[in-house]
Amino acid sequence: MIPAPFDYHAPKTLDEAIGLLQRHGEEAKVLSGGQSLLPLLKLRLGFATQLVDIGRIPGLSYIKEENGFLKIGGATSESALERSDLIRQRYPLLFDTTRVIADPLVRNRATIGGNLAHGDPANDHPAAMLALGADIVVRGSGGERVIPITEFFTGLFQTALAGDVILTEIRIPVPAANSGGAYVKLERKVGDYATAATAAQLALGSKGKIASAGIGLTNAGTVPVKATDAERFLTGKAPDEVAFAEAGRLAAAAASPSADWRGSVEYKREMVRVLTGRALARAAERAGGQ
Amino acid sequence: MAKHAIHITVNGTAHDVEVDSRLLLVHLIRDELRLTGTHIGCDTTHCGACTVLLDGEPVKSCTVLAVQADGRELKTVEGLTANGKLHPVQQGFWDEHGLQCGYCTPGMLMTSYALLQRNSNPTEAEIREAISGNLCRCTGYVNIVKAVQHAAANIG
Numbered sequence: 001m002i003p004a005p006f007d008y009h010a011p012k013t014l015d016e017a018i019g020l021l022q023r024h025g026e027e028a029k030v031l032s033g034g035q036s037l038l039p040l041l042k043l044r045l046g047f048a049t050q051l052v053d054i055g056r057i058p059g060l061s062y063i064k065e066e067n068g069f070l071k072i073g074g075a076t077s078e079s080a081l082e083r084s085d086l087i088r089q090r091y092p093l094l095f096d097t098t099r100v101i102a103d104p105l106v107r108n109r110a111t112i113g114g115n116l117a118h119g120d121p122a123n124d125h126p127a128a129m130l131a132l133g134a135d136i137v138v139r140g141s142g143g144e145r146v147i148p149i150t151e152f153f154t155g156l157f158q159t160a161l162a163g164d165v166i167l168t169e170i171r172i173p174v175p176a177a178n179s180g181g182a183y184v185k186l187e188r189k190v191g192d193y194a195t196a197a198t199a200a201q202l203a204l205g206s207k208g209k210i211a212s213a214g215i216g217l218t219n220a221g222t223v224p225v226k227a228t229d230a231e232r233f234l235t236g237k238a239p240d241e242v243a244f245a246e247a248g249r250l251a252a253a254a255a256s257p258s259a260d261w262r263g264s265v266e267y268k269r270e271m272v273r274v275l276t277g278r279a280l281a282r283a284a285e286r287a288g289g290q
Numbered sequence: 291m292a293k294h295a296i297h298i299t300v301n302g303t304a305h306d307v308e309v310d311s312r313l314l315l316v317h318l319i320r321d322e323l324r325l326t327g328t329h330i331g332c333d334t335t336h337c338g339a340c341t342v343l344l345d346g347e348p349v350k351s352c353t354v355l356a357v358q359a360d361g362r363e364l365k366t367v368e369g370l371t372a373n374g375k376l377h378p379v380q381q382g383f384w385d386e387h388g389l390q391c392g393y394c395t396p397g398m399l400m401t402s403y404a405l406l407q408r409n410s411n412p413t414e415a416e417i418r419e420a421i422s423g424n425l426c427r428c429t430g431y432v433n434i435v436k437a438v439q440h441a442a443a444n445i446g
Contacts, residue, residue, distance in 0.1 A: 038353045
């Protein structure tokens, strides 16, 4: 399949890229790893007459802890995340997530910024970022802006990225002591979108009670879902099976999946319940609570 | 539609070519450079038949623009054989009968080659994980896994 014609630009700096987005407005799309955008253009489900490739701009790929945040450059590849000792040792939720995105070959090209900017509720990073309370850093002609992840996803394939802005960084608060997270995904085969998946992040406080909980759901609605009722319920509770079972029920109630070849609405909601319980149990285990 | 003059090295040979913005890397490889060992399977980023190494990393060349490969190094299945001798990965597929129809084989070879470059002694689980983006509809993967293990033993 051949995409419809477009012009391709390979800016060497962010300012140059922002200038191109300004000049071409709605005609332009940002190309990062291309693993979502190129299939869309090939299938002609999406159109752009100007592609601005940010892949040749230096300094957009990094993973570091700084000033209380984990900072990930927008153009960091999934395989770089997967191979990062920092991610594997300190951010198990992100490590779990990265390893089930598409397949290893796609992960060599796909970027974390692209996974979020695509605005697909079936993508895996959005739920993880909701659970981790991430901030999205963007740059445009108006300078730098920080968008809380809760305000980032505005509709199906829609995000708060508007006009000439480029997603440059993801910031995740460094987890407190006795924290743990997990991503549990049900997929029919490697490379498929989730039938259902839950991202869970727990911080345990004094006496081993849950000090805070973050829960994100993949493919459970037109936008990535933050299971706030379940999060609120867990706060202050002991991290045990009873609490996790109830949190699973609350998360399932927050899900509004649609029926497709992966299953009926009822089945998917039931899977949200089960997977949320499992993700919470694994998160608690990693937090040292059980 | 814009044309771009690009410079790429394929299996050690430098090429200067002019490409359309929308030309896919797999079409550059097959149609312009006439290296038809790289196959087009699903054309939708699923099957991995079109896998090539871009700066040493296996990627699906149906989902990369040719212009994105400007200045980079490519390795295709034609680049595995050296001095008329099969690479141990190729020999492994031969000896262990790691194929039936052969359509997925170029992609399987490139992914397996890249795995062994990174990890010369992979476990069965690591091999299965590495080739999880390459689909074979004939063999059930058992002989492919054996082929990669055979290659690992012979690369030493």
